Amino acid sequence: IKWTEGRGWHDAQLQPYAPLSMDPANMTLHYAQSIFEGLKAYRQPDGSVAVFRPDANARRFQRSARRLAMPELPVETFVEACDLLVEHDREWVPGVGEESLYLRPFMFASEVGLGVKPANEYTFMVIASPAGPYFPGGVKPVSVWLSEEYVRAAPGGTGEAKCAGNYAASLVAQAEAAQHGCDQVVWLDAVERRWIEEMGGMNLYFVYGKGADAKVVTPELTGTLLPGITRDSLLTIAADLGYGTEEARISTDEWRRGNEDGSITEVFACGTAAVITPVGEAKSARGTWTVADGGAGEITMKLREALLALQSGRAEDTHGWMHRLG
Numbered sequence: 001i002k003w004t005e006g007r008g009w010h011d012a013q014l015q016p017y018a019p020l021s022m023d024p025a026n027m028t029l030h031y032a033q034s035i036f037e038g039l040k041a042y043r044q045p046d047g048s049v050a051v052f053r054p055d056a057n058a059r060r061f062q063r064s065a066r067r068l069a070m071p072e073l074p075v076e077t078f079v080e081a082c083d084l085l086v087e088h089d090r091e092w093v094p095g096v097g098e099e100s101l102y103l104r105p106f107m108f109a110s111e112v113g114l115g116v117k118p119a120n121e122y123t124f125m126v127i128a129s130p131a132g133p134y135f136p137g138g139v140k141p142v143s144v145w146l147s148e149e150y151v152r153a154a155p156g157g158t159g160e161a162k163c164a165g166n167y168a169a170s171l172v173a174q175a176e177a178a179q180h181g182c183d184q185v186v187w188l189d190a191v192e193r194r195w196i197e198e199m200g201g202m203n204l205y206f207v208y209g210k211g212a213d214a215k216v217v218t219p220e221l222t223g224t225l226l227p228g229i230t231r232d233s234l235l236t237i238a239a240d241l242g243y244g245t246e247e248a249r250i251s252t253d254e255w256r257r258g259n260e261d262g263s264i265t266e267v268f269a270c271g272t273a274a275v276i277t278p279v280g281e282a283k284s285a286r287g288t289w290t291v292a293d294g295g296a297g298e299i300t301m302k303l304r305e306a307l308l309a310l311q312s313g314r315a316e317d318t319h320g321w322m323h324r325l326g
């Protein structure tokens, strides 16, 4: 679908997957007006297909567009575009389980010209690809590197938008994490460099206590972290399962202390791609610590199972989150 100043959205088309040709002066290549989303379609037990919370992704896409001075795509158009592609690629939606069809809606400036200003033309597209289970050999805890040198997002910046530039800026820290033998980077706040924000492509959760009295806590939305749809869904699912929930500021010192005195019992990351990933080990320039026993925690795995059961249609969709296609 194209957008042109004065004309709005027009020319929706379903096209075979093919390379795009681009003018060297395409404004996206120079000024990075580029935003995207990631969501999944799951096969349901009755053979139908359902997309998980596409309206939530559509609204986040609108917020990203506003921050990048791009036009907002109506929620219905976003959802309809995803539906059309899923309908067309129906046979590519894998069977019931952790497999899914991953959808990648994105929008970029398509005006040609040099000069820093919001473009007058944009293109919105959706592409799709089957996605296998994130952990084919069973869930494996990841190790994380706390980035104290680089920051992902500063107050007033684009941290809560899902824009391409945020990811470009994060790659050097991801490489640093790998150099330290870690799978993922954990971002801290830009001002004090001590408040935990999120990971490269996932939000974080801390479990305090054990059993039925446990509380799950996630860093609050400060404007510099991405409001994940999985993060949001888990606040509800955790409450459904009877756990306490809280959005709060958590410092690196609190994490270390909580780990030492046993008050923090599990840590996990969550996002569309990996659903829920236990965090087994954390490292920073000041040392390494094992999170609880370094394994996949009981509550982490309960939440993971509850979310997957909902997405794959094994559990009742009590919150109306599954957008069913006929």
Ligand code: PMP
Pocket (backbone or CB within 6 Å): 038, 198, 199, 200, 201, 202, 203, 226, 227, 228, 229, 230, 231, 270, 271, 272, 273
């Ligand atoms: N943080 C970042 C930086 C991400 O890229 C993602 C993936 N979209 C997330 C968090 C998790 O968001 P969601 O649950 O919507 O996939």
